[in-house]
Amino acid sequence: MKLKNIFAVVAISASTAILSVAGYGKWMQSKYAGVQEQGKLPVNYAGFYGNAPAGNTDFTAAATASTPAVVHIKTKTKARQVSNNQQRQRNPFGDMFGGDMFDEFFNSPRMQIQPEQQASGSGVIISQDGYIVTNNHVINGADEINVTLTNKRSYKATVVGADASSDLAVLKIDGSNLPYLVYGNSDDVKLGQWVLAIGYPLNLDVTVSAGIVSAKARSININSRQSKTPVESFIQTDAAVNPGNSGGALINTNGELVGINSAIASPTGYYTGYAYAIPVNIVKKAIGDMIKFGSVQRAFMGITYPIEGLPEAQQAELDKNYGNAWKTNEGIFVTGVADGGAAATAGIKETDIITKLNGVPVISGPELQDQLSRYKPGDKITISYKRNDKENLVNVVLKNKAGNTDVVKSNNVIDKLGATLENVDKKIAAA
Secondary structure, three states: OOOOOOOOOOOOOOOOOOOOOOOOOHHHHHHOOOOOOOOOOOOOEEEEOOOOOOOOOOOHHHHHHHHHHEEEEEEEEEEEEEEEOOOOOOOOOOHOOOOOOHHHHHHOOOEEEEEEEEEEEEEEEEOOOOEEEEEEHHHHHEEEEEEOOOOOOEOOEEEEEEOOOEEEEEEOOOOOOOOOOOEEEHHHOOOEEEEEEEEOOHHOOEEEEEEEEEEEEEEEEEEHHOOOOOOEEEEEEEOOOOOOOOOOEEEOOOOOEEEEEEEEEEEOOOOOOOEEEEHHHHHHHHHHHHHHOOOOOEEEEEEEEOOOOHHHHHHHHHHHHHHHHHOOOOOOOOOOEEEOOOOHOOOOOOOEEEEEEEEEEEOOOOHHHHHHHHOOOOOOEEEEEEOOEEEEEHHHHHHHHHHHOOOOOOHHHHOHHHHHHHHOOOOOOEE
């Protein structure tokens, strides 16, 4: 498949922290602070380092029932020697002595000690026997993870699995008869409905804030910082979410879990109006896979399509290649098809417009991601698409990243911690 230069690679699938160490907090802020483009607010992970009737605004029952299942996660990362990646220095004695004697001194990597780091975030108990869901960025790279419940009982936690693409992770603590949250259905979440965000912002005790759902199927291009195949279809709310809320619960007024709080849009890294949660329907599939296999069984169609909010120059190049066809609001405009991929095998071609997946309309990339993330390699789905203004229907057998339907298991800690991070060329989106 020949990819155009004007797109960015994102993945679609069937699928924290202001540090207490001075100085490191500034480093993390530069790492996670979003780059401001075209007047957009930077987006930041909401980690801390250092369906009710209309008119019903009484959240006491939902808050009281849910807060015991939301936990405080504290992590430690041991001091370690790291390279400071400084630019190679010129050997000032090279001209006098031929350079060999001093080259090793001036050009060898400069190493420094990174001090012990402490961070904190939130998590949600999802079973009586101690499985906890949180964000990957809350626990990524941690040497020690401690979990504290609202009753002040503390536990050592182990990592069951972690997924950088969706920014989700599963922890396990030894316990029984623990309070846990019941899954809701994020498909039922409506614009304007009340939701509650529960977590441990700014290293405070458990905190509840209320807001409404202001948008669905949002992509803010934040998970591409830790994965080459990011999955984003966020629920956007105006509930107050601050550093430390990462991994915490977004619940409806019935006390059901509808999302995992993950990020905020802010020029400062603190709450200024918008927060983003991973929909629970994406969470359920990813968490189930990690518990069963150790990693998410992510499925791909093998297509690329334009991302939203492209700069004018890239839009102009799309215009040159496709005219106005790529601007369709009928579905997903296909700009590339991978040879041997699921879509190619099913007969889908470049310039086709995907309109439905198993009968569910998909108008935007995040909507397609949301739907695909629920399936695994080997699953057969039905794709509706338009070609030359004619509606078509085709069965597609989804494949994994390797192009087959084999189960992918995570057999080592590096995979489980999501430590293998990849950069992404933000010019195309891939599914």
